[in-house]
Amino acid sequence: LAGKGAATDQAAQAARCALALRKLRPHVRMALATGRGAIAGHSPVGEVIDRAVQILARSRSERDVPGAPVDNSIHVDETTAGLLDQRFDIGGDAAGLVLRGERSIVEAGRCLLGVPTVCVGRERELALLDGVLAEAVTDRVAHAVLVTGQPGAGKSRLVTELLQRHTNVDVWIGCGDPSSAGSAFYILAQMMRQVCGMLDGERPAVSAHKLRARVARHVSVADRVRVGEFLGELLGCEAAIPSELLRAARQDTAMLNDLMRKAFEDFVVAECKAHPVIVVLEDLQWGDLGTIKFMTSALRRANQLPLVVIGLARPEVKQLFPSVWAYHHTTHVQVGDLAPRACEKLIRTVLGDVEPTLVERMIELAGGNAFHLEELIRAVAAGKRDALPSTVLAMVQARLDALDPDARRTLRAASVFGRLFWVGGVNALSGRDGAWLEGLVEDELIEPRGESRFPGESEFRFRHAIVRDAAYSLLTEADRSLGHRLAGHWLETHGERDAMTLAEHYAAGDDSTNAARWYVRAAKQALAANDFEGTLLRVERGLACSGNPEISGELYAAELEAHEWRNDLVAGERAGDHALRLLRVRSPAWHDAVGMMASVLTSLGRHDRVIELADQLEAAGLAVECERSILAWVRVTVRLMYLSEYAIADRLLEPLAAVARDPLTGHNVRGAVLEAIAHRRQIDDDLETALEMNAAAVEDYLAAGNTRDAQYQAIAVALVHSELGAFAAAELQLRALARTPDAPMILAIANLNLGLVLHYRGNHGEAEAVQREAIEAFARAGDQRLEAASHGYLCRTLLATRRIDEALAEGLLAERAASGQLDIALSSAALAFALLAAGRPVEA
Incomplete structure (x- = not known):
């Protein structure tokens, strides 16, 4: 054709x-x-x-x-x-x-008592949204919109009306659900699987084919493999043969998060270059930090492209996620109460000629809530005008009480799954054949979905979350427990990919063994989303369920990593002790925990305990076939050098040097080993060899596709140039690295060191400016260690211009923010110089 x-x-x-x-x-x-x-x-x-x-x-x-x-x-x-x-x-x-x-796509047209209804009373809000979308498409500028309102206010109806007016844009939809609230990337992954046509439970090879095909539609040829592989990691469609870069990222939470985020951004940018895109995230109050961070990042990357992200949420979303959206083109739409005239129009559209006194009573009872008004209209149509409940929940419960017992049982079973449910799942819980679902659709309590997440399963949705809540409230404690246990089993056997959803179902169903197993995965997903508070919550819940030492050890290891990122070192040490006691020695998880513990103990100044870790590694032996073993040896070796334990570090470096020489060693692992060797040569003042090793590490990281660590190592190259006195070469490299807006931490560290080089070159004005930029960046990131270093460098620059009082203030800030003996020593030295300049030698 x-x-x-x-x-x-x-x-x-x-x-x-x-x-x-x-x-x-x-x-x-x-x-x-x-x-x-x-x-x-x-x-x-x-x-x-x-x-x-x-x-x-x-x-x-x-x-x-x-x-x-x-x-x-x-x-x-x-x-x-x-x-x-x-x-x-x-x-x-x-x-x-x-x-x-x-497929036959079911368009759930909005009907009330079988009568198609218009969207009333929202003309102002629709005009505002129309304007935002028009500006995004015409001026090619990204926008974020947050639509908030109480349950039943009409948020979804408002956006449905908007989308019906604009059919020439690509629409991506993700929905939050109370059963998966807070689950890492739940809304984002669900949306992207739908965009790619992927189904939960289908063969992994089929999902991989679909993902590659969808990525290839607009992503450049050069980026397709990387974008596809890391989107697959985000969507639970793991690569059958992972690349070296993916293997490395799986061992580094921050790196994995960066690469998944970049893959998502690249996909969004490629799509928006081809056509306008509207992203709708429903029920964002049940969302997750990972989804919000990735969408915010995509908005920044696509700021000159036709992208509109619309979040629908209850008002509490602003307390749950204060940063939504942390973006300059953000429009807030408050869906308030319907005006009396709009309420009357809806009543007369559906009921026809109604006496004015009844209309006034209905408007008064509804209080401007669109869903409550719809329920009142149903009650009046059913002949219950003399006994209208005053609350919307009482209204819905009265409707459910009037249902046939089998229909009510079907609805209760469906409510266990959350807002969305499937015929097979309801049958598994209720022991019936789902015959009542059609009647519940006619009663406008549920609605069919045109697409299903599971192959061969018809998917339905409660017409409103209030209906689901009312049905769920009718379950006894025993029924809830059994229902969640059966729901967890049904979802797992049908390919549910979200670990938190399964863990919560099993936990609510008193199935501790399966709950703990899935809480481990949920904790790791939260780490990948940089949601450290969420990680700790999952660890706590998992430990309450776990009776398996290995699973408990993995949970404690996740807690250790979360505390390390939060800079809660004492809590990290405590979790690490538990992890190392429970995990099997020489297992990959044990090696990961050893590497993380070395970092925490070094910051705490626990010299003896870091040496103990080195002894444990030597006793276990270097497993050269296991990348995680090699990387654990590297981390411990580097920490020993920080603590000036060079003799022990040299013992560990000897077998690592053989790994670096082995031609079969992967590029990423070799890069890490060369980085450690370069650090040792630098300590010995063998700067030429250090420069050579650092440059080789950069090349290996780049060969593995690991641009993040390559950039960090390029900073190390610049620092060696600086030590050699080649300040011009150092400045050139650092200025290039400071132009990486999509990697804010690399930009900040480059600025930190650029400020020091400019200070040495006598360019104190620019040195101060970039050092202050670095301080602000580290403060935003919550990195106290590097913030302390920035204050210390700025202290020296201010001293060079004889601004002694300001230098003293910066020196004090550096000392207060420092943690760990090495950082405290460096900060104290900077403050001592300032005190000397101020004529206070005894304090210095």
Whole structure:
């Protein structure tokens, strides 16, 4: 088929043609490929035809087994799969993707008592949202919108009305749920899986094919593999053969977070360059910190592109997530009470001619709440005008009480899953066949969803969270426990990917063993999202369930890492002690814990305990086949050097040097080892060798695709240049690194050291400016150690310009912020210089 117009439209036309042909020729094998071709005579030729033939040949060789039924699948290439939207059902296996059919997308038109209703009383809010969207598209500028309102105020209806007016934009939707509140990346991952057409529970190879296909639609060829791999990590679609960069990131929480964030940003930017995008995040009060941080970061990256992110939430979202959205193009929309005139219009639209006194009473009882008003209209239509409940929850419970007992039982079972539920899941909990669901749709209590997260499962949603809450409140404690246990099992067997969702279901179902197992994964997901408070919460809940030493050890290791990032070193030491006692020696998790403990104990000045860790590593031996073992040796070795324990560090460096020389060693691991060796040479004042080793480490990190550590190591190269007196070369390198706005910590550390180099070169004015920038950046990041170093450097710069009082103030700030013996020594030295300059030698 040759056509004109958008590639997505052409792919959809071709897919429908293939499906129609299959009905006519059900036993014919077919392939569907998209690309450029040429017409030679009357026949198309070219690469795309060759590719389609190759797909058929490959499927024939891999699928044809003697005696097996004829393969009548429609095989599709990844380009076509990436161009087809969620309406098309794409399946397959490791051999490739197949087109199975076109879904019937159910548009849940808003009806009340079967009467289509208009959106009343929201003209001002709609005009504001229309203006935001128009500006984003016309002026190509990103916007964030936060729509807040009480439950039932009409937030979702407002945005639905907006989207119906603008059909020429790509819409991505993610929804929060009370059963997954706070779960790391839950809303973001759910949204992105939907964008990519991925289903929970489908074969991993199929999900991987779909992800690659969707990424290839607009992401540049050079970035596709990296973006696909790290989006897959974010979405729970892990690479079958991870790259060296991914393996390294899995051992470094901050690095993994950076690379997943960058992959998401790159995907969003590529999509927005191709067409306007609206992101809708519903029920954000049940959201998570990771989703909010990644979306905020994407808004910054796409600030000159047509991107609109709309968050819908109850007012408490501002207390739960004070930084939503921390972005300069943010519009706040408060959905308040409906005006009496709007209420009356809705009443008369549905009920027709109603006496004015009843209308006034209904308006008064509703109090401007749209959902409450709808429930009052239903009650009046049912002949209950003389007994109208005064609260919306009482109103909904009265409706549920009037249902048939089997229908009510179905609704109670559905409520265990949360706002969304599935026919199979409800059947598993209720022991019935879901026959009552159709009636509950007619009663406008639930609504079908056009797409389902699980293959072959019809998905439904409570029409409003208040309905779900009312149904859930009808469950006894025993029923809730059994229901959550069964729900957890059903979700796990059907491929649920969110660890916190499963952990909470099992915990509520008194299944401690499974709950603890999933809390470990949930804690690791929270670490990857840099949600350290969330990590500690999951650890606490997991430990309350766990009876398995290894699982408890993994939970304590997650707690150790969270405390390390929070700079709560004493709590980190306590958690680390538990982890090392429970984890199996020489296991990957044990090596990770040893490396983290070395960092914490060094900062606390526990020399003897760091030496104990070194002894434990030597007793266990270096497992050269295990990257996590090598990296643990590197971390302990570097900390020993910080503590001036050079003899012990040299013992550990000896086998590490052999690892660096081994040609089979991965680039990322070699980079880390070379970094440690370079540090040792620098201590010995062998600066030329240190420079050579640091430069080699940069090359290895870059070869592994690890640009973050390459940039950090480039700062080390600049510092050696500075020690050699090559200040011009150091300044040139640091200025280049200070131009990395997408890596704020690298920019800040580059500025910290650039200020010192400029100080040495006598450029004190600019040195002060970049040092103050660094102080602000470290304060925002909560990094007290580097903030202390920045105050110490600024103290010296101010002394050089004889601003002694200001230098004293900076020296005092440096000393107060310092933690760890080395940092305290450096800060005290800076303060001592200031005291000497102030004529106070005894204090100095």
